[in-house]
Amino acid sequence: MIGQTERYEAIINKLRNEGFRITPQRLSIIKVLISDNSHPSIERVYNQVKTDFPTTSLATIYKTVAMLKDMGELMEISLGDGSNRVDGYTPDTHPHLICSHCKKIVDADVEEVKAVDLALTHTYGFKITGHRLDFFGLCPECQTISKN
Amino acid sequence: MIGQTERYEAIINKLRNEGFRITPQRLSIIKVLISDNSHPSIERVYNQVKTDFPTTSLATIYKTVAMLKDMGELMEISLGDGSNRVDGYTPDTHPHLICSHCKKIVDADVEEVKAVDLALTHTYGFKITGHRLDFFGLCPECQTISKN
DNA sequence: CTGCATGCAAATAGTTTGCATGACG
DNA sequence: CGTCATGCAAACTATTTGCATGCAG
Numbered sequence: 164m165i166g167q168t169e170r171y172e173a174i175i176n177k178l179r180n181e182g183f184r185i186t187p188q189r190l191s192i193i194k195v196l197i198s199d200n201s202h203p204s205i206e207r208v209y210n211q212v213k214t215d216f217p218t219t220s221l222a223t224i225y226k227t228v229a230m231l232k233d234m235g236e237l238m239e240i241s242l243g244d245g246s247n248r249v250d251g252y253t254p255d256t257h258p259h260l261i262c263s264h265c266k267k268i269v270d271a272d273v274e275e276v277k278a279v280d281l282a283l284t285h286t287y288g289f290k291i292t293g294h295r296l297d298f299f300g301l302c303p304e305c306q307t308i309s310k311n
Numbered sequence: 312m313i314g315q316t317e318r319y320e321a322i323i324n325k326l327r328n329e330g331f332r333i334t335p336q337r338l339s340i341i342k343v344l345i346s347d348n349s350h351p352s353i354e355r356v357y358n359q360v361k362t363d364f365p366t367t368s369l370a371t372i373y374k375t376v377a378m379l380k381d382m383g384e385l386m387e388i389s390l391g392d393g394s395n396r397v398d399g400y401t402p403d404t405h406p407h408l409i410c411s412h413c414k415k416i417v418d419a420d421v422e423e424v425k426a427v428d429l430a431l432t433h434t435y436g437f438k439i440t441g442h443r444l445d446f447f448g449l450c451p452e453c454q455t456i457s458k459n
Numbered sequence: 460c461t462g463c464a465t466g467c468a469a470a471t472a473g474t475t476t477g478c479a480t481g482a483c484g
Numbered sequence: 485c486g487t488c489a490t491g492c493a494a495a496c497t498a499t500t501t502g503c504a505t506g507c508a509g
Binding site: 183184186188189218219220221222223226232 | 462463465
Binding site: 332333370373374377394395406 | 472473474475476482483484
């Protein structure tokens with residue numbers, strides 16, 4: 164498990180190396196993204212950044228998120244109903260558990276996923292470069308509530 | 312493997328039972344969806360239906376697709392770049408292999424997925440009702456081409 | 460200084476909605 | 485015949501783009 168400070172430094176170095184400029188807006192956006200594990204919407208990131216930087220525009224958030232996505236530092240999660248969320252907390256792709264009821268998103272990590280990757284590579288000849296694994300269901304809390 | 316004709320009849324019966332009307336537009340849309348395994352875009356479905364039914368509107372396609380989705384007869388696949396595709400060919404959820412290069416989508420079927428479902432239920436207490444498993448990579452053809 | 464980044468506003472794409480007309484049951 | 489579905493156009497939402505100004509390098 165790599166610490167947040169290290170991750171922050173690493174991303175900034177990567178930006179520098181690839182010729183991108185280090186602006187206070189970008190620093191703020193990165194800080195929010197890597198410290199927020201709630202899988203926020205772009206709108207939510209925007210609002211968080213605005214508390215530090217009241218003049219920030221949504222366009223800047225979109226542009227920065229796109230840049231970080233290209234760099235592989237974050238992934239987008241589509242909720243199926245059109246709305247998207249951002250996951251910049253965990254750098255590697257991993258499954259998400261999405262509660263259909265309260266919309267909570269939980270990061271999952273199961274060994275078994277590797278077996279699926281391997282099987283697909285083997286059976287279909289695809290060279291797998293990434294995946295988006297979203298499982299929908301009811302979280303423990305919502306299962307309890309709906310039983311009331 | 313259930314035949315297309317049976318599937319067609321089954322969907323229509325389901326519509327009738329749930330009080331939906333059987334209109335020629337809906338029949339045409341259903342016919343296209345269950346016979347097209349290319350995971351078409353809404354736009355593409357629209358164009359196919361229009362050859363039978365020139366006055367059809369996009370809105371009707373959207374409404375019908377939404378209805379069938381609610382009934383569990385099809386699923387939507389998000390390509391990550393904002394655009395969506397429809398899979399009405401296979402009724403049960405299954406993983407998709409999406410080629411990043413030619414955008415082709417292949418249905419996959421691997422036993423290993425069940426193990427992931429089970430592991431998640433067990434480890435995180437989620438009651439899994441469905442999943443969307445999209446694997447991105449290069450299909451065999453595009454791997455060859457890009458090596459040229 | 461030079462050019463990339465920002466931020467505003469306008470443009471765009473995909474999808475949804477309101478409503479009058481038409482057709483299924 | 486009453487009601488739901490259709491189809492058109494307008495509305496909406498999320499995202500993107502163009503461009504003048506600002507700031508990092």
